[in-house]
Every structure is written in C-alpha cells, then in structure tokens.
Amino acid sequence: MSTESTKRSLVVGIFVLLGLVIFVAGVFVLGGQQKRFTKSIRINAIFNDVGGLKVGNNVWFSGVKIGTVKRISFFGTSQVEVDMDIEQSSQAYIRKDANASISSDGLIGNKIVVITGGTTRHPEVDENDRLKTSEALSSDQIMATLQENNNNLLRVTNDFKELVGNLKRGKGTVGAVLTDSMVANNFKRAMVNLERASQNTVKITGSVSQFASKLNTKGSLANELVTDTTVFRRLSRSATQLENTANSADKTVGNMNKASETLSRTSDNLHKASEKLNNTNSPLGVLLTDQETATNLRTTLRNLSQGTAILNEDLKAAQNNFLLRGFFKKQAKEAAKLKADSTATAKP
Template sequence: MRNDNKKSVIVGIFVLVGIIIAVVGILTLGAQQKVFVKSVGLKAVFDDVQGLQPGNNVWFSGVKIGTVTSIKFYGDSQVEIAMNVDADSKEYIRKDSKATISSDGLIGNKIIVIYGGTTQAPAIEDGDRLQAIMPLDTDNMMETLQENNQNLVSITNDLKVLTGKIANGEGIVGAVLTDSLLADNFKNTLASLERTAANSSRITQDLGNFTSSLEKEGTMLYELSHDTTIYSSLKRTASELENTSMTATAAATNFKDASEKLNSDDNAVGMLLNDEEFAEYIKATLKNAETSTALLNENLEALKYAWIMRKAHKRKAKAEAKAAEEAEKAND
C-alpha cells in the first residue's frame, strides 16, 4: 500500500508539473501571438507575399505590435493578408500608413512592416485596409546584377583592346604616349603654360598692390580717388581745356579764312598784297606825298623870315625873356 501511494504521489507530481509547463507554454505562446491581448484587425493586399506565413510578426517603428493571422487569395492573382495589432498601438498608426514585406534579419523570417502616416489622417480602426507597397524583388535584383556583370565584362574587354592599341602607339593618344618628340612638345607646352600662369599671378599681385595703394592715405592716387574738391577742379580744368580747344579751333578757322582772303584780289588787304599795279600806284602816291611834305617844310621855313613873322617872333622872344626873369625873382 505504501509503495502504491508513493507511486501515486510521484505520478501526481509529474502530472502537476506537466500541467504547469503546459499552462506556462500556452501563456507564453499566447503572449507572443497576442492571443490574450485586445487587438485590432487590419488588412493589406499584395501582388506577392514572398513566403510570408500566418504567425509571422508585424512591426511598427521597430516594435513588434502583432502577428499575421491569415493569408488568402484576393481578386485575380493578388493575396490578402489579415493581421492583428495591439490595440495600444492603434492611436499611433494612421489610416494613410503603408505596409510592406521585409525580413527579420538577413536570412530571418518574413515580417510585415507598417510605416509612414501623417498626423492629419485619423487613427486606424478595426477592419481598415492599409496601402501595400511591394518590396524589392530579389530575383529582379539578381537579374539586374547579372546584366550589369555582363556589361562590366564587355567594358573590360573593350578597355583591354583600347589599352593594347595605346601601348602599340595607335591613334592620337597612343602617338602622344609613345612618340618622344610629341612628349617633349607637350612638356614644353606645359612649361609655357606654367610661365604664363606665373606671369598672370605676378600681374594679379601687382594689380592687387595697385588697388591697395588706392586706399593708402597720403598718396596722389588716394587723393584723386577720394578728394571731391580735386575731382571738381580736374573736371573744371578739363572743361576749360575743352573750351580753349574749341576757341583755338575757331581762331584757326578764322585765321585760315583770313589767309585765304589775303590771297584774293577782291578785298583791300588782298589787293595790297597781290595786285602789283595797285602797289605801284600806292608807291607813287606815297612818293608824291613825301615830295609835297618837303615843299611844305621849305615854305614854312621861308615864311619865318617874312616881316610879319619876324615881328611875331620878336614879341614871342620878349614874352619868354620876361617870364624867365619873373621866375628867377620868384626863386630868390
């Protein structure tokens, strides 16, 4: 009897432990699958689920919020995915959020990722359908990589042929690389360019020094560029020079016209300078005037010795002598 009781107790203990383990397992699995948590049902329609299975997780902002509950065909060739998400995350997911298929790690299980959404849109409700965004297709990626690999091989072959021709001196580039004369000319050209660059640098430096001297007080350039009085004076001087030049031009024009008239016979001065007959007439007239003047002087000299003029001269001499005597007395 004791042995039977002992066996019954041991069996009861094992059964109890098994029940406890089963309950813990059920609770654990239920917690992972959000079975005992209030949830909200969402749906999304994809063209290809890429191996997604019921029970896979649903993530939002890096946090697991639910699981995929069912997968079924929809329409012609699409697949509808139903999922339950934690009701506590409901207020953070908006109706304009998007759902896509991703992987849990590099080679992990497929998962649903919910992202996006704006604050202007209302929060999700039970039964809402999210916009599905197809992820990158790995098959298409491999096809693209394969095509790029073929293109790379073709480019490598072309480059090999091109470098071979260059090494053999074919074409302009090959001639430049293999012809020593062209290489020397190229070096000389580079040297000339370097000298030109040096000269340009020196000219730029000189120009910088010149411009800096414009801002150096006490220099003529500074005074010319900053003193408004000097500028006004220079402007006035330039204006006066311009007026003087215009006056000189006018005077030269007048002088030219006058000189042209001197060479013409239709005016008095021109006739004096150019008409020989008129000149002889003038000379004769002057000669007659000179002769008449000499005769007049002789007549006046003879007139002094006439009796009437002698008497007048005597009176004049006495008056002058009397005036001299009175002046002498006045001085004494």
C-alpha cells in the same frame, strides 16, 4: 508487489504532472508569441503582391512586433487582402494615413508586414480600418539589381583592361606620350615654355603691382586723378567747357559759312548788275556808257526846267487876267476858311 506498484504509479504520476506543466507552459509561451491573450483590433490592407506572406506572420511597427497576420484572401481581380490583429495598446500610435508594406525578417527570413509613417494631423486607426500600401523591394528584385550591377562592373573592368593595353601599345595621344620619346620631348619643351610663360606672368603681375602702388602713392598725379574727387570734378567741368566751346565753334563756323555763302551770292548779284550796267543794249547801260545819250538827256532836262519857269509866269499872268481873277479869289477864300476851321478845332 504492492510497494513496486505504488512506486510505479508515483513515477507515472510525476511524469504526467511534468508533461502537463510543460504543455501549459508551452501554451502560454506560444500564446504570448501569437498575442493570443492580449486585447487587439483588426485592420487590413490590400497588396498587389504579398511575396509569400503567410497567416501567422508578424506585424511590425517602428521595429516592434505589435500583431500577427490572421487572414489572407484574394480581392478584386488580382489583388490580395491581408487582415491583421494588432495590439490595442499600439492603436494610439498608428494613424489612419500610415502605410503598410511587405518586408522580410532578415535577408532570407519570413515575410512580415511593416507599418510606417502616419502624422498626428490624422486620428488613430479604428476597428476594420484599411491602411494605404506601398510596394517594397523584394529579395528577387534586389538580387536582379545586384546582378545588373555585377554585369556593369564586369564591362567597366573589361574596358579598363582594354584601355591599359592600348596605352602599353602606344595607341592614342596618352599612349604616344608614354611610349614615344619624341612626343615626350615635345611635351617637356611645352612644359618648359609654359613655365617661362608663368614666370613672365609673374613679372607682369609684379609690374602691375608696382603701378598700383604708385597709384596709391599720395601726392602723385595718377593718385589724385583716381582718388581726388575735386580734381575729377574739375576735369569733368573742363571737359564740359571744352565740349561747349567746340559746339560754339561749330556754330560759329556754320554761321561764317552761311555768311560766306551770302557774300558769294551778293558778289554774284553785283557782278551780274555790273554786267547789265556795262551792257549797251539796256537803258542804264546806254545812260552810263553812251555820251551822246547823256548829252541829250541833259539838254532835255534843261529844256524842261526852262519850260517850267515859263509855265509859272503864264500862270501868274492868268491870275491877273480879269476873266480868271474871280475864280482864283474864290479859291483863296475857301482856303482861308478851311485854315480858320482847322485852327479853331485844334484849340482846347
């Protein structure tokens, strides 16, 4: 009995020892997964919707698990504050301008917090820092988008089906081309005409190419006009000279027109003067046309000449008269004195 009791006690002790070992191992394993035995700091973030996030869910940074969610509480009116413990060893890589968002571990896995972004211009996070948040697409939103895309694809498929049916029934231009032989023949003729037009275009292109090659032939007039700058300058100077000559001709014609107008006016004046001379009512007309008046005028001039000669004789006779002789001598002396004074003044 003692031997069997001893064996039973030994077996029980072995099982108890194995249980303790398994328990301790489980504690260490779970503690390692929950980061129970690593130094950590606490940071938080405020979300509008956490989408089913629970305490104990993981926190990821750049695809690496760095901590767990420790507390979830309401904040403000309808927001949610999430406290996270992250490993102190990852603190140096998370900056104060990093973003926190809610994601999922796989398509239908547990919710997780994902920390992204951050630049070296900002310092690393400290204890109780609050990260900025960004809203991520939830699985419900993704499914709603997929459903909307499916509906759009179904509508497109139905429209395409209806379009193909209309084409088969000959509706529309394309359907008429596919089903109506007359329209098809017209289309073929149009293609033939288009091909002929293309051939004519090729011929025209060849002609233009030949003309261009002639232009490139040295020694030809066209080539010199296009390439020789000397000929071009000469042509430019000739054109300028022609333009100047045309301007001079215009000015000459203008001057001739003015001279012609002046001659015309002079001719008119002469004609008017001739009419006045021929007019017997004017004095000149009477002198030129009336013979009797001309005779009287000559007689009058002859009498005046005779009267002048007689007057000269009378004056000479008056000078010899003893009554007027003193007056004339006095005038002669004054005239001689004035002449002598002017001569003396003229000498240097």
